[in-house]
Amino acid sequence: MIKPVLTVFYQFNPWHSSIGGIQTVIKNFVKYAPSEFEVRLVGTGHEEQHLRVGEWHEAELAGKAIKFMPLFNLKDDNVRRLIPTTIKYAAALCGRNLASDFMHFHRLEPTLAALNWPGEKALFIHNDINKQMNSAGGKDAIAWRYLPAAYFAIERLVLGQFSQIFSCNTESAQLYRQRYPEIADRVSYVKNTVDNEICYPLTWEERQQERRQLAIRMGKPEDTQFVLFAGRLHPQKDPILLVRSIAALNNPKIHLLIAGDGDLRAEIQTEISRLGLSEQVTMLGAMNQAELAQLQRLSSVFVLTSAYEGLPVVVLEALACGTPIVTTRCGETPNLLTAHSGVVCEERTPVAVADALRQVLQNPGNFPVEACVKAAQPYSASTVVGAIYNDMLRRWEQRTSICQTNREFLTGVSL
Structure with a gap:
């Protein structure tokens, strides 16, 4: 045939x-x-x-x-x-x-x-x-x-x-x-696409259990909350702004996970040291899709500080895993987020991103798993x-x- x-x-x-x-x-x-x-x-x-x-x-x-x-x-x-x-x-x-x-x-x-x-x-x-x-x-x-x-x-x-x-x-x-x-x-x-066979949510209890287990493996307090970024370490994603936002957040119980690699790796490491964040930021290097999905399922928020975008696939993956988004106003992401699936920063500054992260981290009940998954369903x-x-x-x-x-x-x- x-x-x-x-x-x-x-x-x-x-x-x-x-x-x-x-x-x-x-x-x-x-x-x-x-x-x-x-x-x-x-x-x-x-x-x-x-x-x-x-x-x-x-x-x-x-x-x-x-x-x-x-x-x-x-x-x-x-x-x-x-x-x-x-x-x-x-x-x-x-x-x-x-x-x-x-x-x-x-x-x-x-x-x-x-x-x-x-x-x-x-x-x-x-x-x-x-x-x-x-x-x-x-x-x-x-x-x-x-x-x-x-x-x-x-x-x-x-x-x-x-x-x-x-x-x-x-x-x-x-x-x-x-x-x-x-x-x-x-x-x-x-529409960009998300593979729901790989990116799927956990129940709230399962999410908390996975989060606590990761915190213990990393030698962190059990009540540590994880903020996740994934992508190329290039100026488009502005990972330096991301690191400075964690400094502005000024909360030792928040830990940033950076999954990705690129030419800015050394510069990011220098900035982490300069800001005294070595105990609050972990650079994981490149990860495959399944490994990343495991982190997306247990993280409290996925953050994007890009200068420009189309529609990042990692945003759809995080939402499909039940994780809310904090993003700068760029690309298509602000158009698909609802009031209960993420927060859009109107300014690309460390203070603005930190405020948005704080809004999600301190009010998890306002950003339920179901709302995040629903936002990703059309994709x-x-x-x-x-x-x-x-x-x-x-x-x-x-x-x-x-x-x-x-x-x-x-x-x-x-x-």
Whole structure:
């Protein structure tokens, strides 16, 4: 039986994954792919896998059989390099033709290589590019910030090839419609996704038991409350503001867990020491999704101090685990939170973030598990991903039917 083929293009290795919500979204598209589809992934290799680059390999991911092609080996993408991985990935695609029935791209630069490929293409936009371009930051800021005219020229060149342009941020989607009115009907908002088989809540009693056990293992008092952050340690997430917010909170019974890695690790450690917070902050390094979900289930609050965002997957994961959110006003997160599932900081200052944390930590009854889970329900991966696949399958069947009709007509004419 002929199946429609979806090929996903992104610069990661799902078995040695770097930190990021895009990776999680892609894994959900693999895990919840219906049996009617064949899924292929073009990513990066890892020296431990001993896979030949530039060739297809049979593999299994999230319980699904896929075809995987590594374009080059990459040991650790959590640390930026002189040549951005996106550029290296785009260069490795040049000269190839990896066209299929459907193609999903999660970065703009690699789509230059696909300009002449046949098939239906979709671009997923995960951040507000305008805010990225205007963001502060040194070597860790988006490189295109120094060449915005070049970026937008590439954007205008490649966008016409896409049948669909998805943005997980409603404001960003509207900006793309305004900037490119000729393809405005192809731009739409799409929900990021959370895997409820991994991210699920505990009862209140179970949550408290897990929290006490973690406190004991860490040598902390049993009544310690945990504040959790997870993500890349890069200026976008502003982890320095996060650490300073814990100092402003000034409560020795609050402990900050930082799950993630990146170029700001050393700077964060220095700031922790400078503020005398070594006993109140633990840096956990990179964690896999299941490990992180265990922490999300027992933490009192998940905090996000980002300068800009799309819709962070970790926010959806925390909510699905029953944990309320404290966030700066950025990205889509403020639009999905309710009065009982989180607090939005109107100012990006340590005092404002500390006040918001205090509001949640001192009033847990105002932010019940049920309200948090309810806020995340519309983002269930099985529902969101399933709907997208259903639309793809419908369009493929329509095209296949038309082609079959045309073939029968031409056969009849020749006879």
